Amino acid sequence: xxxxxxxxxxxxxxxxxxxxxxxxxxxxxxxxxxxxxxxxxxxxxxxxxxxxxxxxxxxxxxxxxxxxxxxxxxxxxxxxxxxxxxxxxxxxxxxxxxxxxxxxxxxxxxxxxxxxxxx
Numbered sequence: 716x717x718x719x720x721x722x723x724x725x726x727x728x729x730x731x732x733x734x735x736x737x738x739x740x741x742x743x744x745x746x747x748x749x750x751x752x753x754x755x756x757x758x759x760x761x762x763x764x765x766x767x768x769x770x771x772x773x774x775x776x777x778x779x780x781x782x783x784x785x786x787x788x789x790x791x792x793x794x795x796x797x798x799x800x801x802x803x804x805x806x807x808x809x810x811x812x813x814x815x816x817x818x819x820x821x822x823x824x825x826x827x828x829x830x831x832x833x834x
Contacts, residue, residue, distance in 0.1 A: 727828020728791035
């Protein structure tokens, strides 16, 4: 993987070595999977559910996005979503909503990194 692409992804919160290991070293597979990340609708569903105060939908969307991030080694976002899932499971919607600005910032950074790296 080109050092410039690697650095862009790392700056976007993606653990490049981890995702490469999961993809058995296939840079082509990593690129193919990461390019799909911005199109995943889980973040939009999460944002809408939190805005609407829908705890069940927020939990489902947060948990789904957490899984996507775990598989793609979007590590910083994964950690934030893990915390949010725990808050939602504890029925702390206010706490879960309070994490959204940081989730949004981190999500946008990851999406921008992927789009820039593979454009």
